[in-house]
Amino acid sequence: MTGRQPTLAAATRPTLDSDIAFIGGGFRTTTFLASAHALLLRRVRVYERGTTMGPGGFARYGITTTSIGSRFFKHLDLSGPFVPRGRSSALTDVARAEQPVAMDRLATALTTLGRTLQDALGADGVRLGSTVVAVHADRDRHRVDVRLADGSTESGRHAVLATGRTERAHPELACWRPKVLLSGTVISTAHRSETKDRLLAAGGRPVVVAGSSHSAMSALQILLDLRAELRAEHPGAPLPSVQVVRRGPARLMYDSADLARCGQVPGRERPFDPASDVCPTTGIVYRDSGLRHRSRALYCALWAGELPGATLVDAPVLAVAADRFEEAALVVQALGYHGQAPDLYVDGVLVRPGDSPDRLLADDDGALLVNGVAHPLLSVLRVEPTPLDRRDNTAYASDLYQRLAERLAAQFVEAGA
Numbered sequence: 462m463t464g465r466q467p468t469l470a471a472a473t474r475p476t477l478d479s480d481i482a483f484i485g486g487g488f489r490t491t492t493f494l495a496s497a498h499a500l501l502l503r504r505v506r507v508y509e510r511g512t513t514m515g516p517g518g519f520a521r522y523g524i525t526t527t528s529i530g531s532r533f534f535k536h537l538d539l540s541g542p543f544v545p546r547g548r549s550s551a552l553t554d555v556a557r558a559e560q561p562v563a564m565d566r567l568a569t570a571l572t573t574l575g576r577t578l579q580d581a582l583g584a585d586g587v588r589l590g591s592t593v594v595a596v597h598a599d600r601d602r603h604r605v606d607v608r609l610a611d612g613s614t615e616s617g618r619h620a621v622l623a624t625g626r627t628e629r630a631h632p633e634l635a636c637w638r639p640k641v642l643l644s645g646t647v648i649s650t651a652h653r654s655e656t657k658d659r660l661l662a663a664g665g666r667p668v669v670v671a672g673s674s675h676s677a678m679s680a681l682q683i684l685l686d687l688r689a690e691l692r693a694e695h696p697g698a699p700l701p702s703v704q705v706v707r708r709g710p711a712r713l714m715y716d717s718a719d720l721a722r723c724g725q726v727p728g729r730e731r732p733f734d735p736a737s738d739v740c741p742t743t744g745i746v747y748r749d750s751g752l753r754h755r756s757r758a759l760y761c762a763l764w765a766g767e768l769p770g771a772t773l774v775d776a777p778v779l780a781v782a783a784d785r786f787e788e789a790a791l792v793v794q795a796l797g798y799h800g801q802a803p804d805l806y807v808d809g810v811l812v813r814p815g816d817s818p819d820r821l822l823a824d825d826d827g828a829l830l831v832n833g834v835a836h837p838l839l840s841v842l843r844v845e846p847t848p849l850d851r852r853d854n855t856a857y858a859s860d861l862y863q864r865l866a867e868r869l870a871a872q873f874v875e876a877g878a
């Protein structure tokens with residue numbers, strides 16, 4: 462008999478539904494696959510809980526991006542199946558923008574990219590309206606099982622978690638939970654009318670924003686816009702003022718240390734440390750954590766007392782501002798994000814439930830760290846915010862897409878797949 466015979470392992474290996482399963486089909490998955498065309502030759506399957514691949518949560522936000530448009534597409538490769546998209550102004554105008562863009566424009570650009578990926582992956586490669594509730598990785602069987610909310614299970618060789626971030630109820634605001642709105646709700650176009658009605662119903666009692674982050678400034682801008690609309694629609698009606706509670710001076714981004722030394726204002730912002738707060742690659746001060754663009758300008762105006770109807774309140778811990786939270790008609794929580802993920806099982810053991818307070822840690826090439834060890838069958842695609850010890854003084858994750866693509870490709874070579 463001539464020709465290569467299958468090995469026993471290959472002959473008995475169960476058929477899997479995919480080579481790579483992406484849990485989440487939003488911004489990260491879409492831009493990653495659009496930068497790693499070779500992976501599209503594998504059996505890729507994307508599980509997206511929404512009805513559209515590409516925009517993810519960005520489609521819900523009625524704000525302007527905190528970064529320039531081109532930064533979202535810095536890894537984009539418009540060759541191969543993406544050549545036609547190079548002629549789409551909806552995509553290229555955002556991908557080349559050197560200023561922040563409206564979030565709906567970003568969502569449209571990602572939707573355009575997502576449609577191309579859907580075409581490239583085929584009907585079997587994208588599962589829209591599919592919520593993944595658990596991922597089981599079995600090293601001995603070289604297999605990952607993906608369990609869906611409808612009770613079905615599908616299998617793959619590798620799973621990439623790209624499930625995004627979410628806000629969780631903050632324990633320091635537990636006393637006022639019934640009147641707390643998450644910042645994501647305030648900036649959501651779907652909840653704009655509801656939020657507006659609640660401002661009118663406040664009867665002049667204040668709204669308190671807890672936090673002074675990008676999300677806090679975005680929420681503040683929406684609240685001020687809604688107040689202006691209500692003032693025009695309901696002349697004479699009592700409208701709430703907005704109080705922003707900060708736990709300390711904010712970080713403001715500067716293009717260089719020299720500009721920061723000249724521009725920083727004591728009391729307004731946190732002084733920078735040249736050793737920990739300057740990116741060694743770009744020289745930018747507070748590159749990741751600093752307020753920039755519109756959020757920066759809004760915060761500076763707030764601190765200077767130049768925003769009618771809005772004031773800044775200092776409270777090193779939120780409990781210091783308890784009387785303000787008590788008086789408020791609404792409290793907007795803008796205190797950071799947490800990576801969201803399904804329940805994760807490794808070799809039959811639940812290593813991280815979906816509601817775990819633990820961060821999803823990953824190696825520099827995206828490998829999920831389980832008890833400090835890189836797992837060969839699981840990856841994480843920027844689910845968590847940048848780690849605190851690496852957010853400003855390193856070029857964190859700048860080559861993640863390339864390194865993750867190389868690691869995934871190498872795994873299939875090693876497996877002979």
